[in-house]
Amino acid sequence: MKINTLFTSILMLILLSLTLTGCGFKDIDKRNFVLAVGIDPGEKEEYVKVNLKLAIPNAEKTKEVRDFTVITEEAKTIAEAVRIIKSRVDKEIDFGQLKTIILSEELLERDLQSVLDWFIRRRDIQQISYVALSKTDTINILQLSPKGEKIPSNNILLTFSTTGTKSSYVTTVQLYQLRRALVEKGTDPILPIIEIVQEKFRVNKLKIINGEKENMLDLTPEETKLFNSIFNEYKMGTIVIEGKLYFIVALDKMKTSYKLVTNTEKPYIKYDIIMKGFIEESETELKSESLPKYEKVTSKNMEKRVQNLFEKLQEAGVDPFGFGLRYRATHRGSKEEKMEKWNAIYPDIEFRVNVKAEITGTGIIE
Amino acid sequence: MRRYFYYLILVNLFTNLVVYVPKILISHRYNGVLFSILIGTLLGLFLMYLFTSSMEKFPGRTQADIVSSHLPKWISSPYLFLVAILFFGTGYLILNAFIEVSKRFINPDMPNLVAAILFTSFVIAGAAVKSDRLLYFLEIILFFNLPLLLLVLVLAYINPFLSWDSIRTLIPQARFQISWESIGASCYTLLGFFYLATFNKFFSGKGSYLNWYRMILIGLLGLSIVLTSIVIPVGVAGIDGINSYVYPWISTTDSLQMEYGIIERVLFIFLFFHICISLIGATVSWHVSLDIFKAILPKIKFRQKNVTSYLVSFVFFVGVTTTSITLNIHQQLQIAKVYYISLIPASILSVALMYWIARRKRA
Numbered sequence: 001m002k003i004n005t006l007f008t009s010i011l012m013l014i015l016l017s018l019t020l021t022g023c024g025f026k027d028i029d030k031r032n033f034v035l036a037v038g039i040d041p042g043e044k045e046e047y048v049k050v051n052l053k054l055a056i057p058n059a060e061k062t063k064e065v066r067d068f069t070v071i072t073e074e075a076k077t078i079a080e081a082v083r084i085i086k087s088r089v090d091k092e093i094d095f096g097q098l099k100t101i102i103l104s105e106e107l108l109e110r111d112l113q114s115v116l117d118w119f120i121r122r123r124d125i126q127q128i129s130y131v132a133l134s135k136t137d138t139i140n141i142l143q144l145s146p147k148g149e150k151i152p153s154n155n156i157l158l159t160f161s162t163t164g165t166k167s168s169y170v171t172t173v174q175l176y177q178l179r180r181a182l183v184e185k186g187t188d189p190i191l192p193i194i195e196i197v198q199e200k201f202r203v204n205k206l207k208i209i210n211g212e213k214e215n216m217l218d219l220t221p222e223e224t225k226l227f228n229s230i231f232n233e234y235k236m237g238t239i240v241i242e243g244k245l246y247f248i249v250a251l252d253k254m255k256t257s258y259k260l261v262t263n264t265e266k267p268y269i270k271y272d273i274i275m276k277g278f279i280e281e282s283e284t285e286l287k288s289e290s291l292p293k294y295e296k297v298t299s300k301n302m303e304k305r306v307q308n309l310f311e312k313l314q315e316a317g318v319d320p321f322g323f324g325l326r327y328r329a330t331h332r333g334s335k336e337e338k339m340e341k342w343n344a345i346y347p348d349i350e351f352r353v354n355v356k357a358e359i360t361g362t363g364i365i366e
Numbered sequence: 367m368r369r370y371f372y373y374l375i376l377v378n379l380f381t382n383l384v385v386y387v388p389k390i391l392i393s394h395r396y397n398g399v400l401f402s403i404l405i406g407t408l409l410g411l412f413l414m415y416l417f418t419s420s421m422e423k424f425p426g427r428t429q430a431d432i433v434s435s436h437l438p439k440w441i442s443s444p445y446l447f448l449v450a451i452l453f454f455g456t457g458y459l460i461l462n463a464f465i466e467v468s469k470r471f472i473n474p475d476m477p478n479l480v481a482a483i484l485f486t487s488f489v490i491a492g493a494a495v496k497s498d499r500l501l502y503f504l505e506i507i508l509f510f511n512l513p514l515l516l517l518v519l520v521l522a523y524i525n526p527f528l529s530w531d532s533i534r535t536l537i538p539q540a541r542f543q544i545s546w547e548s549i550g551a552s553c554y555t556l557l558g559f560f561y562l563a564t565f566n567k568f569f570s571g572k573g574s575y576l577n578w579y580r581m582i583l584i585g586l587l588g589l590s591i592v593l594t595s596i597v598i599p600v601g602v603a604g605i606d607g608i609n610s611y612v613y614p615w616i617s618t619t620d621s622l623q624m625e626y627g628i629i630e631r632v633l634f635i636f637l638f639f640h641i642c643i644s645l646i647g648a649t650v651s652w653h654v655s656l657d658i659f660k661a662i663l664p665k666i667k668f669r670q671k672n673v674t675s676y677l678v679s680f681v682f683f684v685g686v687t688t689t690s691i692t693l694n695i696h697q698q699l700q701i702a703k704v705y706y707i708s709l710i711p712a713s714i715l716s717v718a719l720m721y722w723i724a725r726r727k728r729a
Contacts, residue, residue: 233526
């Protein structure tokens, strides 16, 4: 019996030692970590240009460690380009830390789904990586390292994640959201546009893509802000009220809900917004007694703006809010039937926006 | 010892997240999967009630013991053989799914054969221990893994980017057409009570396994876990996009983010849960299978020692290692489908037989 136990424990130890392989036989100093990927259309037809931003590990912790290198390669597919890049570096390329994917705007003329295929299929690429669109060559974005950036590529990361700056102009799209919206019938994907202004990044525009009909729509920064505050129920946004009164409302509550009514003669979408905030800045003198009046002005103003935004989306034939998906969720029938019906309804649907604004105060002064 | 009965139910509930059940349910998302899930869980609950109430009549005895003492040998042996094969099948499917996943996500450089040898030996070693020790082991594993699962599920449900409209799209598709695969798959998740075949020997005869409110609780828990196993992947990857994922739950948890947590990629938390639940799930089912095989197979003596269970273990080992290198994941999925469909008549028959024996004893 005792010998038996001893034998078993030795066997277990031998078996356990098989698991001690470390990072798949390659140590951390034999790896090149990819921080960001930029995809451009290649110079040759149907080719893609892949830019990989690789970190150069540094043993010393100096004040600003910003060592990185960008490697560019062109091939028929992303996978092939990465294979060629692998032959150009000395270490194993590791995509486990990749959090930023920058796509060139020109790529949208091709099938975005086939471009994204490689990212979705790879097991080591995080589905929570941030995706953004660049108007210029993506290498410019990758090579920029703004002042104050301690770790390469950290600036973009903090811009998009909520751990860093919070801005209602920044739209955050993660890889899985992009893929879901792209494949899902009845909703259209959005992508933030990243630009370089004065040696810094700027993200305040949005592009809406309709995969099938190839409609695209660019939103202005103002529209992007409005879009973010209702699409993501973004709480920290501000609303500028112009007209006879001029003041800015800083939001701290934003709730949206909508109803799709299609059984009436004229189908409509009843969009309700409940918001709460206080006045952050004003050019005219404000009185706390007339808060109800300001609330009314805010509601009216907001209603009009949201209505205009929806109509603009409708005119362009894009549906980022997923009204079509809601139609699918509430009606019977096969997927194709429903989509056909919805595509006939959407161009003529009416939007009835209803905003209930509550202003809690005029800040700490009157 | 009654709490161990719930652990057995729980471990089977959770293994459904790590085997092929979500994949099968998702493939039927356009044709009435919700209705099939409801039928499957109700069937599982009904069988649970019948089986536990029959086993309660025989405190301290195993199923093999009861069946062979109440039925002629020519019926009892083939019947028990079949039951043991089905228990083997459960562990086999869990292990094979796990080997695939470990190859894909945990250590891609490890060859399939090495992984198979490693994990199968671990499970066989675990299945060979005494039944009570296995139960203690099970308790510890569940104690450490329940918080992880809860964390993943909470993160999944509070994710603001979960597409509830995609999930709601499942509802209008729920017409009254049923598929056997999805009924079998959702019924399987509640079949943990079958492990009592061996573990009933710890039942003292006082009290009972179930009463009506415990049954409702287990039923609700089972239904919510089965629904979760399809709702979360659909909400994260979209109803049209989810089908192309080979490992729906792993890809789903990779889409979850914990920005302020200790680890940002929730995938790794789920993988840890995956490893533990797979190994313990396979161990428990193989333990029961070995136990039944030991009871029905003739004793083979080698140097005055009974080596039957070693031989059976070796057959298990060869079964998993050879198929893990010869079959790909799509073929495994086909095997899983056949297994879940065959589980429906097999478990109904098995429970009916036990119920009949218990009735006859009372008469």
